[in-house]
Amino acid sequence: MTNTIEITKAQTSKIHEVDFENLSFGKVFTDHMFICDFKNGEWQQPEITPYAPLTLDPSARVFHYGQAVFEGMKAFKDDANKVWLFRPEDNLLRINKSAERLAMPEFPKDVFMEGLKALINLDEAWVKPGFGNSLYIRPFVIATEPAIAASPALEYKFLIICSPAQSYYSGDVRVLIAEQFSRSANGGVGFAKAAGNYAAQFYPTSLANQEGFQQIIWTDADTHEFLEEAGTMNVFFRINDTLVTAPTNERILDGITRKSIIQIAQDSGIAVEVRPIKVSELIEASKSGALKEIFGSGTAAVVSPISAFSYKGDVFEIPKDVKSFSSIFKEKLLNIQYNKSEDPYGWRQSI
Structure with missing residues (x-):
């Protein structure tokens, strides 16, 4: 596995189509996503690509045996338009702990941090300043091997997608x-x-x-x-x-x-x-x-x-x-x- 991330930028941005004053949680996504495949016993070349649907075989093990773990984290923008993360290493530790429990491979820390920061830098305009505004970040791992035998998969995808967010709950x-x-x-x-x-x-x-x-x-x-x-x-x-x-x-x-x-x-x-x-x-x-x-x-x-x-x-x-x-x-x-x-x-x- 190389730490160099291949980046393919979106030709146009969707950001101008978004009403940031009336966001429904988790329904609008930024222009790019991070993706890395696990095959032949190791993680492959990490990429950042335009946000798009995935193509999976109907027999992908995630559909049949539920090998799927995720995290929730946020990026915040201060009054000087600088973007910050909050305890990101803790999220990586926890997703790897979750993955271990479901017999899934751990993801390398250096690639995670580099990919996460590169992704947010690309979609920095989606991080709006002001209390309550943030960029919700969803790392997740799914089993993609096309096989329906009841055993751990040999192939996986690690992805990070991002969604602009306001307050999650309103009121008590x-x-x-x-x-x-x-x-x-x-x-x-x-x-x-x-x-x-x-x-x-x-x-x-x-x-x-x-x-x-x-x-x-x-x-x-x-x-x-x-x-x-x-x-x-x-x-x-x-x-x-x-x-x-x-x-x-x-x-x-x-x-x-x-x-x-x-x-x-x-x-x-x-x-x-x-x-x-x-x-x-x-x-x-x-x-x-x-x-x-x-x-x-x-x-x-x-x-x-x-x-x-x-x-x-x-x-x-x-x-x-x-x-x-x-x-x-x-x-x-x-x-x-x-x-x-x-x-x-x-x-x-x-x-």
């Missing part, structure tokens, strides 16, 4: 605590960003939507007693002035935004407890008035306040607090991402 979110369905189980692939994890959430989430809830707070598969994640996000609970979140394990995604919030909270003098938390504890805290906040965290949503939760037919409203932890964390995180404040952690990388 009402959630239903899972009593029957599970997001993941012990020994499974819950910690990985495997495509099938998300497909499995769609049906129970659609049932929650019918009851007027936007998302589900998932509970452990064994007992449904412990709170784990909220929809596609990690979840935090503020009980009095202590921030509580579940520990990562083989069922829970090691969220990069989650890790960042924990670090910011600790450095802000806020008590943080990373421990299992029961549904019963949450309900008791709500009834006693000790529950001040619930919020989700993730790359797409950043921080998403939860205004109410339901369990066994009972709905528990969460009071609004103008000095919420979630608003403090979001502001500090965005200030780092958009180069409006110092970055004492070295999370921000220039393009």
